[in-house]
Amino acid sequence: xxxATYLDANELVINMGPQHPATHGVLxxxxxxxxxxxxxxxxxxxxxHRGVEKIAENRTYTQFAPYTDRMDYVAAVTNGMAxxxxxxxxxxxxxxxxxxxxxxxxxxxxxxxxxxxWLGTHALDLGAMTPVFxxxxxxxxxxxxxxxxxxxxxxxxxxxxxxxxxxxYDGFEREVANFCDYFTPKIDExxxxxxxxxxxxNRTRNVGVLTPEDAVALGVTGPVLRGSxxxxxxxxxxxxxxxxxxxFEVPIGEKGDTYDRYxxxxxxxxxxxxxxxxxxxxxxxxxxxxxxxxxxxxPVGEVYHSIEAPKGELGPPSFVNLQALDTMVRGHLVADVxxxxxxxxxxxxxxxx
Amino acid sequence: MAEHAxxxxxxxxxxxxVVKILIVFAVLSGLVAYLxxxxxxxxxxxxxxxxxxxxxxxxxxxxVADGIxxxxxxxxxxxxxxRWVFLIAPAISVAAAFTCFAVVPxxxxxxxxxxxxxxxxxxxxxxxxxYGIILGGWASNSHYPLLGALRSSAQLVSYEVAAGxxxxxxxxxxxxxxxxxxxxxxxxxxLWNVLVQPVACIIYVIxxxxxxxxxxxxxxxxxxxxxxxxxxxxxxxxFALYFLAEYTNMVLVSCIAVTLFFGGWLRPFQSVRALDxxxxxxxxxxxxxxxxxxxxxxxxxxxxxxVFFIGLAVVLVLLAGLVAIPVVLNAVQGIFWFTVKVLAxxxxxxxxxxxxxxxxxxxxxxxxxxxxxxxxxxxxIVTAVLRYFLSSHGSASxxxxxxxF
Numbered sequence: 119x120x121x122a123t124y125l126d127a128n129e130l131v132i133n134m135g136p137q138h139p140a141t142h143g144v145l146x147x148x149x150x151x152x153x154x155x156x157x158x159x160x161x162x163x164x165x166x167h168r169g170v171e172k173i174a175e176n177r178t179y180t181q182f183a184p185y186t187d188r189m190d191y192v193a194a195v196t197n198g199m200a201x202x203x204x205x206x207x208x209x210x211x212x213x214x215x216x217x218x219x220x221x222x223x224x225x226x227x228x229x230x231x232x233x234x235x236w237l238g239t240h241a242l243d244l245g246a247m248t249p250v251f252x253x254x255x256x257x258x259x260x261x262x263x264x265x266x267x268x269x270x271x272x273x274x275x276x277x278x279x280x281x282x283x284x285x286x287y288d289g290f291e292r293e294v295a296n297f298c299d300y301f302t303p304k305i306d307e308x309x310x311x312x313x314x315x316x317x318x319x320n321r322t323r324n325v326g327v328l329t330p331e332d333a334v335a336l337g338v339t340g341p342v343l344r345g346s347x348x349x350x351x352x353x354x355x356x357x358x359x360x361x362x363x364x365x366f367e368v369p370i371g372e373k374g375d376t377y378d379r380y381x382x383x384x385x386x387x388x389x390x391x392x393x394x395x396x397x398x399x400x401x402x403x404x405x406x407x408x409x410x411x412x413x414x415x416x417p418v419g420e421v422y423h424s425i426e427a428p429k430g431e432l433g434p435p436s437f438v439n440l441q442a443l444d445t446m447v448r449g450h451l452v453a454d455v456x457x458x459x460x461x462x463x464x465x466x467x468x469x470x471x
Numbered sequence: 472m473a474e475h476a477x478x479x480x481x482x483x484x485x486x487x488x489v490v491k492i493l494i495v496f497a498v499l500s501g502l503v504a505y506l507x508x509x510x511x512x513x514x515x516x517x518x519x520x521x522x523x524x525x526x527x528x529x530x531x532x533x534x535v536a537d538g539i540x541x542x543x544x545x546x547x548x549x550x551x552x553x554r555w556v557f558l559i560a561p562a563i564s565v566a567a568a569f570t571c572f573a574v575v576p577x578x579x580x581x582x583x584x585x586x587x588x589x590x591x592x593x594x595x596x597x598x599x600x601x602y603g604i605i606l607g608g609w610a611s612n613s614h615y616p617l618l619g620a621l622r623s624s625a626q627l628v629s630y631e632v633a634a635g636x637x638x639x640x641x642x643x644x645x646x647x648x649x650x651x652x653x654x655x656x657x658x659x660x661x662l663w664n665v666l667v668q669p670v671a672c673i674i675y676v677i678x679x680x681x682x683x684x685x686x687x688x689x690x691x692x693x694x695x696x697x698x699x700x701x702x703x704x705x706x707x708x709x710f711a712l713y714f715l716a717e718y719t720n721m722v723l724v725s726c727i728a729v730t731l732f733f734g735g736w737l738r739p740f741q742s743v744r745a746l747d748x749x750x751x752x753x754x755x756x757x758x759x760x761x762x763x764x765x766x767x768x769x770x771x772x773x774x775x776x777x778v779f780f781i782g783l784a785v786v787l788v789l790l791a792g793l794v795a796i797p798v799v800l801n802a803v804q805g806i807f808w809f810t811v812k813v814l815a816x817x818x819x820x821x822x823x824x825x826x827x828x829x830x831x832x833x834x835x836x837x838x839x840x841x842x843x844x845x846x847x848x849x850x851x852i853v854t855a856v857l858r859y860f861l862s863s864h865g866s867a868s869x870x871x872x873x874x875x876f
Contacts, residue, residue, distance in 0.1 A: 132618075231796070244828045317828045321831055454831070
């Protein structure tokens with residue numbers, strides 16, 4: 119008898135990743151396929167595990183701050199911000215307004231940068247190769263601002279416990295305002311390429327639908343949650359820094375499909391520009407550090423703090439959102455898996471830590 | 472000397488044919504290599520970057536470097552692959568793609584051969600190219616190539632139907648399967664088939680994009696889904712063959728589209744006397760190219776490259792002078808227009824790639840079977856009915872002439 123091969127089986131198991139162009143890092147997805155139809159999926163993680171929690175046990179509070187940048191390395195500013203805020207909460211430190219607005223500006227710029235990276239790669243995954251070059255061009259402008267401010271582009275370590283290490287450089291406000299003016303028409307440009315594009319709509323409408331109930335049950339956060347129509351944004355719900363003093367809207371989706379999540383993120387970029395503009399106007403001279411000693415020594419105790427990072431509520435959003443993968447791809451086609459992994463906007467550094 | 476050679480070739484048709492085949496093959500291979508360069512450059516300019524710039528002036532030697540690299544790479548045959556099928560598959564694809572050019576009329580006075588079933592020949596042989604893809608994907612004995620090959624076969628078969636039916640529409644209009652006759656017919660009508668058969672033209676162009684596996688129909692090699700599709704396991708020279716086949720196919724479908732719908736080697740508005748000055752486009756175009764190259768190279772900071780560009784500009788000016796000689800001008804007229812049209816098509820192919828996302832497999836099938844094929848069929852029926860009624864009233868009637876019967 120001839121040897122049985124995989125051709126005889128009805129079910130085909132393929133490994134997507136860990137080295138695969140569409141998994142955005144080292145995610146491995148075991149797919150069970152019937153032809154092109156996905157019967158089930160299993161995300162295998164841990165390829166980028168560095169034991170961040172264990173490292174934290176052996177570091178002082180100050181020493182650990184840079185490690186947080188290396189979790190979600192495409193949104194280091196917000197990651198670091200969540201950490202320093204948590205420590206400040208534990209110590210009961212008030213951060214001066216100048217530092218607050220600076221943090222907000224950088225955090226919102228980071229949100230834009232993160233969404234830009236997402237938009238470019240997501241479109242690239244779905245076969246549209248041009249947007250990625252445009253979004254990286256604009257992201258570069260943001261990274262330049264980061265570099266001017268703190269010397270680093272990616273792992274910024276921009277803030278210190280209690281406030282900021284550096285005051286703003288001359289011309290920061292002008293540079294940021296210029297960026298806002300430059301960037302808004304660029305969003306229209308991306309939308310011109312994608313939003314009304316028939317193929318784009320075909321590829322994303324009704325793909326990876328997540329009902330509001332499922333979304334809440336799975337605990338997904340950020341744009342994935344809001345794409346499903348749940349209006350939850352930590353910036354509004356539990357305002358931190360000075361988010362309660364600026365005006366912005368929280369865009370939500372209707373159907374909870376990939377297209378809605380795309381629209382939500384694009385709208386969020388516009389809202390971020392709004393926040394940045396307002397913050398730049400309100401930033402006033404003043405101290406940049408709160409009252410903290412030379413040695414950071416918080417009282418013994420526990421504290422919970424979360425912020426709205428670009429990918430969701432920090433704690434950590436990529437890991438939580440990845441849980442929804444199976445729910446979203448089951449019954450779809452292989453090509454949709456790529457769309458769904460893209461729309462979840464995960465970073466493996468944050469998933470594995 | 473030249474006359475002697477010409478007489479010799481006319482006396483020895485076999486040698487003449489071989490010479491023509493060699494010319495077509497050589498020019499085509501070079502064109503395909505530089506098509507890759509053109510694609511990279513055009514995409515780059517659309518995407519706010521420069522593209523290849525390092526190898527030679529403006530990266531002009533990039534195709535050479537790529538070719539050498541591919542030839543020198545190890546030719547890996549995966550364990551468990553069906554060895555012979557694996558080895559032969561790429562050759563099938565390339566052979567099929569190149570064979571079709573035998574009947575493509577590059578100009579009224581230059582084609583390898585003109586058979587009375589030229590169109591049928593192209594359809595038959597180009598379909599063979601699918602075997603290269605299916606066999607290659609299957610013989611790799613690996614998941615992604617298999618999926619890629621299956622997608623490919625389904626896609627090519629579906630779109631071949633639509634393309635075939637669109638072509639039949641042209642056939643009804645031109646009364647011939649010979650590629651040369653089809654162009655001559657358009658000359659007689661004084662009207663390109665794209666105006667007579669617009670629906671067929673659109674269907675054919677879309678199907679052509681699908682048949683060459685180009686974006687937005689590039690599913691068989693969707694890199695974000697199937698890594699590299701059917702040629703995932705191929706490396707080195709054999710990969711280069713697939714690559715060559717794909718780009719040759721692009722040129723081929725462009726040639727067919729130009730021949731069937733855009734008047735082949737004919738000048739635009741050939742029947743309009745007032746536009747006869749267009750006949751001088753070949754030297755003017757070359758002069759324009761020379762000016763462009765000169766401006767490009769004038770401020771180049773690398774002395775060698777500056778010399779190269781200015782030299783190239785001079786060569787182009789000399790060529791323009793040569794082409795301006797009436798005898799030569801007449802001889803190159805057809806080739807010039809054919810090349811321009813084909814290049815326009817190839818540019819469009821690249822343009823699509825920069826613009827569109829990729830269709831999903833089932834959507835691709837939907838478009839193929841639910842839109843393209845019914846539309847092609849309707850077009851065919853309407854054309855046939857019109858043709859029947861109009862020709863029974865005598866083909867000289869003005870109405871018949873207007874739509875080309």
